Amino acid sequence: MDFSELKSVCGGCTIRELCLPAGLSDQEVMLLDQHMSHRQVVKKGGSLYRTGDPFKSLYAVSTGFLKTSILHEDGRAQVTGFQMAGEIVGLDAISTDQHICDAVALVDSMVCEITFDRFEELGQLMSNLQHRFNKTLSREIVREQGVMLLLGSMRAEERLAAFLGNLANRFTERKQSGSELVLPMTREDIGSYLGLKLETVSRILSRFHDLKLLEVRGRNVRILDQIGLNQLIGES
Amino acid sequence: MDFSELKSVCGGCTIRELCLPAGLSDQEVMLLDQHMSHRQVVKKGGSLYRTGDPFKSLYAVSTGFLKTSILHEDGRAQVTGFQMAGEIVGLDAISTDQHICDAVALVDSMVCEITFDRFEELGQLMSNLQHRFNKTLSREIVREQGVMLLLGSMRAEERLAAFLGNLANRFTERKQSGSELVLPMTREDIGSYLGLKLETVSRILSRFHDLKLLEVRGRNVRILDQIGLNQLIGES
DNA sequence: CGATTGGTTGAGCCCATTCAACGAATGTGG
DNA sequence: CCACATTCGTTGAATGGGCTCAACCAATCG
Numbered sequence: 001m002d003f004s005e006l007k008s009v010c011g012g013c014t015i016r017e018l019c020l021p022a023g024l025s026d027q028e029v030m031l032l033d034q035h036m037s038h039r040q041v042v043k044k045g046g047s048l049y050r051t052g053d054p055f056k057s058l059y060a061v062s063t064g065f066l067k068t069s070i071l072h073e074d075g076r077a078q079v080t081g082f083q084m085a086g087e088i089v090g091l092d093a094i095s096t097d098q099h100i101c102d103a104v105a106l107v108d109s110m111v112c113e114i115t116f117d118r119f120e121e122l123g124q125l126m127s128n129l130q131h132r133f134n135k136t137l138s139r140e141i142v143r144e145q146g147v148m149l150l151l152g153s154m155r156a157e158e159r160l161a162a163f164l165g166n167l168a169n170r171f172t173e174r175k176q177s178g179s180e181l182v183l184p185m186t187r188e189d190i191g192s193y194l195g196l197k198l199e200t201v202s203r204i205l206s207r208f209h210d211l212k213l214l215e216v217r218g219r220n221v222r223i224l225d226q227i228g229l230n231q232l233i234g235e236s
Numbered sequence: 237m238d239f240s241e242l243k244s245v246c247g248g249c250t251i252r253e254l255c256l257p258a259g260l261s262d263q264e265v266m267l268l269d270q271h272m273s274h275r276q277v278v279k280k281g282g283s284l285y286r287t288g289d290p291f292k293s294l295y296a297v298s299t300g301f302l303k304t305s306i307l308h309e310d311g312r313a314q315v316t317g318f319q320m321a322g323e324i325v326g327l328d329a330i331s332t333d334q335h336i337c338d339a340v341a342l343v344d345s346m347v348c349e350i351t352f353d354r355f356e357e358l359g360q361l362m363s364n365l366q367h368r369f370n371k372t373l374s375r376e377i378v379r380e381q382g383v384m385l386l387l388g389s390m391r392a393e394e395r396l397a398a399f400l401g402n403l404a405n406r407f408t409e410r411k412q413s414g415s416e417l418v419l420p421m422t423r424e425d426i427g428s429y430l431g432l433k434l435e436t437v438s439r440i441l442s443r444f445h446d447l448k449l450l451e452v453r454g455r456n457v458r459i460l461d462q463i464g465l466n467q468l469i470g471e472s
Numbered sequence: 473c474g475a476t477t478g479g480t481t482g483a484g485c486c487c488a489t490t491c492a493a494c495g496a497a498t499g500t501g502g
Numbered sequence: 503c504c505a506c507a508t509t510c511g512t513t514g515a516a517t518g519g520g521c522t523c524a525a526c527c528a529a530t531c532g
Contacts, residue, residue, distance in 0.1 A: 074470035094374035138330035144380035151387035152431035195388035234310035
């Protein structure tokens, strides 16, 4: 049996309510299921797609963790997001029918593929699905605005505190611990996302450790004082 | 006659191809027209909507210039975009049915309103319109990613050069001069958008002036050396 | 085992900020 | 109409937060 391609089954998916099928009736989910392509494995370090690839499908992260990053001509890269279970990857490619970022797995991951042409047809059949999808796109716009606020007007400490809080919330939504984080990305990835150098990320994590806000052991981060972290944001 | 509300007529609009009706047939545009609400005037300094307002409509800028900005609890604001003719405002509110930013007119402006409920119905009738709208949302995601790249990995000079280049392109698309810019926003607005202080914006404009890349007289900026500006981006 | 990747920490530097003064333009009320 | 306040923009001097450069350690991999 080839485990690299398994039929997606939204109906039985535990994170259904965090993903595209959110808010759909059982019948609607069945219809969606029929239009889903196969589930795919992306090995750690492997890429789901690369900049310039023709756009064919959206992907819902099933398990694992991805990052997306855009490359500037001169080699500079900017991580634009980290996607976990239930989150959709590839939304930016709708605009140009070409992927404008790289999507790379940070750990062994699985994604559910759905052909966008098919998805648009489905949207015509199910106004409910289309409505939800509009919200999904809008939510991504809002998320990015949050990052703009972070990059444009927060200091390094605040950025990191906000980043950790955001991760904690998303883990909690997924019934995982919101205080015992295992970061799947490198310090450099975090830095790129937050507009900081990796050394700065490392230093500030150490500082948070000293302040007894965190317990940091490499990629294992335990949040000791979420309130203290939150207070950090917006003081000064 | 009340000039504050005029019927929108996409069919005869000069910027039709830059706006929602882009790519639609004449018949489809007529149908869209029937569903458009009235055209509204927003006076300079006035706001189209404010954070927290319930979401009812999208707005297409007809003439003028708007800015959108989000407010952080502690009073910090981040300008998230400047919108000119043909561009759509309010996309972020779809996600939560509430506006999460303020939209303020930088000069006397006119906007075309379309009720989002109606628009979604129209999208069900016209797959073409829905397809285009998906692209519009995706394009906004891409635009914001560009800003993230700018904020996350460019130095002040590069940010300003990229900003001016972007404005020039958008003016050119609208058959206006791409070298004789009249900036409708303050230095503070620019700074907020670019993650810089207003003094820094002012200083760098002066520096560009000294380098003979620009001619700056207050809000009138003439681009003397677009190539030079572009070269500035990504050197360092 | 050496090579590579990822992470931490230190010292010095520099770019953007902060604080401040000043000028120009615009608007307002007497 | 002028006096005054306010907003907007420019420029200078000093400061500092995050960067650069560098050394070092731990873990992983071939």
